[in-house]
Amino acid sequence: MGxxxxxxxxxxxxxxxxxxxxxxxxxxxxxxxxMINEGFAKHNNLNIVKEYVDDGYSGGNFxxxxxxxxxxxxxxxxxNCVITKDLSRLGREMYKTGKYIEEYFLxxxxxxxxxxxxxxxxxxxxxxxxxxxxxxxxxxxxxxxVRSSFRVKQEKGEYIGSFPCYGYMKDPNDKHKxxxxxxxxxxxxxxxxxxxxxxGVTKICRKLTDEKIAIPIVYKxxxxxxxxxxxxxxxxxxxxxxxxxxxxxxxIGNMVQHTHEKISYNQKKxxxxxxxxxxxxxxxxxxxxxxxxxxxxxxxxKDKSYTPTEKNFDRFLxxxxxxxxxxxHTLGVSVKKTKSAPSLYTHCNHYLRKGKVSGxxxxxxxxxxxxxxxIEFLNEIGEEFIKHYDLRNLVEDxxxxxxxxxxxxxxxxxxxxxxxxxxxxxxxxxYNDKLEGVISTDVYKNLSDNHEKELQQLKIEKGNIENRxxxxxxxxxxxxxxxxxxxxxxxMKLKTPSRSTVKNLIDKxxxxxxxxxxxxxxxxxxxELEYIASNLR
Numbered sequence: 001m002g003x004x005x006x007x008x009x010x011x012x013x014x015x016x017x018x019x020x021x022x023x024x025x026x027x028x029x030x031x032x033x034x035m036i037n038e039g040f041a042k043h044n045n046l047n048i049v050k051e052y053v054d055d056g057y058s059g060g061n062f063x064x065x066x067x068x069x070x071x072x073x074x075x076x077x078x079x080n081c082v083i084t085k086d087l088s089r090l091g092r093e094m095y096k097t098g099k100y101i102e103e104y105f106l107x108x109x110x111x112x113x114x115x116x117x118x119x120x121x122x123x124x125x126x127x128x129x130x131x132x133x134x135x136x137x138x139x140x141x142x143x144x145x146v147r148s149s150f151r152v153k154q155e156k157g158e159y160i161g162s163f164p165c166y167g168y169m170k171d172p173n174d175k176h177k178x179x180x181x182x183x184x185x186x187x188x189x190x191x192x193x194x195x196x197x198x199x200g201v202t203k204i205c206r207k208l209t210d211e212k213i214a215i216p217i218v219y220k221x222x223x224x225x226x227x228x229x230x231x232x233x234x235x236x237x238x239x240x241x242x243x244x245x246x247x248x249x250x251x252i253g254n255m256v257q258h259t260h261e262k263i264s265y266n267q268k269k270x271x272x273x274x275x276x277x278x279x280x281x282x283x284x285x286x287x288x289x290x291x292x293x294x295x296x297x298x299x300x301x302k303d304k305s306y307t308p309t310e311k312n313f314d315r316f317l318x319x320x321x322x323x324x325x326x327x328x329h330t331l332g333v334s335v336k337k338t339k340s341a342p343s344l345y346t347h348c349n350h351y352l353r354k355g356k357v358s359g360x361x362x363x364x365x366x367x368x369x370x371x372x373x374x375i376e377f378l379n380e381i382g383e384e385f386i387k388h389y390d391l392r393n394l395v396e397d398x399x400x401x402x403x404x405x406x407x408x409x410x411x412x413x414x415x416x417x418x419x420x421x422x423x424x425x426x427x428x429x430x431y432n433d434k435l436e437g438v439i440s441t442d443v444y445k446n447l448s449d450n451h452e453k454e455l456q457q458l459k460i461e462k463g464n465i466e467n468r469x470x471x472x473x474x475x476x477x478x479x480x481x482x483x484x485x486x487x488x489x490x491x492m493k494l495k496t497p498s499r500s501t502v503k504n505l506i507d508k509x510x511x512x513x514x515x516x517x518x519x520x521x522x523x524x525x526x527x528e529l530e531y532i533a534s535n536l537r
Contacts, residue, residue: 008081008111010046011070012037015054015089030055033085040115041083049079059092062100074108086116087128098435101128124441154257157281161257165250166216167288178255178285185288187213191245192289195297201246205237206355216241236354246301249280252294253287256280316344317371317499318509324348325512325519327360333367344368346511363513370511370520375497377522377533378505382492384532385485409469416462423455484526505529 014033030053041048050073052066062068073079082105084090090112091097105112105121112121119128153160158176167188171177187208194204215235217225228235249256258279260272322331329350336343344367351360427448434444487504491497505525512519524530 008046009049009079010041010081010083011073011079012041012048012051013067013070013082013084013089014051015057015059015064015067015084017058018056033089036085036115037083040113046081046083048083059088059090061093062091062096074110080109081111081113083113083115085114087114087119090114094435095432098128102435128435151258151279154255154279155281157255157284159255159257159284163220163222165248166220166245167251168285180286180288184216184219188245188251188288191242192251192293192297195246195300196293201239201242202352204242205239205353208237208242209234209355209357213237230354231357236357239353243301246297249294251287251289252291253285254280254282255284316367317497317502318367318374319499321503321506322346322509322511324350324360324363325510325521326363327351327358329360331363331511346370361513363511363518365511365518365520370509373520374502374506374509374522377536378491378497378502380536381529381532382488384536385488385528386492388532406469409465413462413465413469416458416465420455420458420462423451423458427451427455480526481528484528487526488529 014030016030052070054064054066057064101112150160159178164170164178167181167185168178169181171179191204209231212231212234215237218228218235230236256278258273316333324331327350329348331346332349333344334347346363346365346367348360348363350358351362430444430448433439434441491501491505494501507523507525510521524533
């Protein structure tokens with residue numbers, strides 16, 4: 001290994017994955033790694049100032065507490081050298097590990113030493129890409145074997161999750177079996193009983209929240225649950241939580257697993273699986289709910305559910321542009337059936353979901369009257385707009401020239417963005433080729449330097465065009481005025497306004513609940529309309 005007169009304050013990084021523990025690999029144990037690293041440092045006059053240990057963390061990603069602390073210490077100048085037993089201890093995922101070794105460490109003047117792989121960044125190693133590739137293949141192979149093992153267990157009806165379904169707990173004598181949780185199961189039964197009695201999901205949520213019954217992630221003491229502060233730390237029950245409990249076959253004794261899977265072997269992110277691909281094994285544990293009650297609930301859920309159509313979503317003229325002045329959440333419209341005719345009134349969606357815990361108010365306002373007032377207000381503004389501006393005196397030729405120049409610049413900008421994206425892909429591919437040993441470091445540096453220069457030039461050109469576009473946007477008031485005029489004309493020519501014509505004029509409507517009274521503020525999409533509205537108020 002290389003040696004010079006520079007003083008190295010080293011970070012001793014040790015990592016042991018769960019797979020290493022399961023394999024009983026003594027050579028990879030934390031104690032073994034520590035002895036190797038400390039022995040190497042002693043014989044090479046290297047000063048270990050801090051030890052970083054990630055025990056039980058995979059090398060497939062860098063979301064590890066000790067590793068993050070080491071990076072923070074590098075940023076703060078505490079260490080200038082990192083020592084690991086071998087490359088795989090730093091990480092097994094090829095590209096991110098290579099990025100740390102060949103980019104991050106070099107940029108921060110960090111010497112990196114992997115003892116058993118005879119790697120020292122002060123010397124370099126043409127075989128680095130190959131070694132990282134082998135570690136990556138091992139990671140893929142382990143991931144594949146683990147997934148296969150899990151699937152076999154799931155198909156046998158063995159539970160493999162970390163946190164059991166709410167209402168159950170792991171059997172102390174067999175972690176792959178579930179037994180009924182005497183406390184949580186009472187809440188599951190309560191939810192089913194209330195729903196069978198005719199209480200809706202929203203009202204069930206409100207009742208559970210008001211009675212300060214801990215939400216599942218808080219009750220099970222999941223890491224996410226520790227962050228919950230709402231409702232004195234008990235949390236607010238959501239419709240989706242209660243609905244999932246009402247729909248889950250787990251409560252009739254069927255094991256339901258493989259409901260989601262990892263996007264990739266080296267990522268923690270998961271995606272949901274289609275329901276028909278779930279792994280369901282019947283009668284694996286004691287039921288909390290009878291099959292008869294469960295089937296009745298499913299029928300009730302199906303009868304009450306519907307798929308919102310575009311027509312349903314757009315049935316109210318002001319839907320989507322009304323907001324609560326207190327909490328800034330959207331306002332919905334509730335329909336109350338009466339003997340004469342249905343009455344409509346607004347409601348704060350945030351308050352509807354969480355009740356008093358939301359800190360907001362119902363914000364109820366007669367929707368019929370609000371819509372009528374808004375339409376009258378828009379008609380009044382439209383008439384004033386036509387009176388106020390002499391439309392015939394607009395210089396249409398000037399608008400055309402502005403539009404043509406802007407269109408050309410926008411096309412040029414799209415072209416440059418494509419070139420920038422292409423350059424970035426080329427540089428990325430070059431880096432991958434270097435890691436895989438397809439090209440040498442010198443060739444990579446020469447090629448990437450040239451592409452980097454061209455990339456910077458393209459970015460400068462892009463910035464110049466964007467500046468010109470901003471200047472044109474400020475000058476082209478005629479273009480904005482034309483848009484405003486068209487929006488007004490589209491609205492005025494209809495006897496019954498459409499939702500789209502209203503949205504083309506109004507940005508948002510904010511309703512402030514003042515207790516005994518309501519205050520409504522309308523925000524327009526055009527400055528000309530704001531000006532006219534301010535004179536009318």
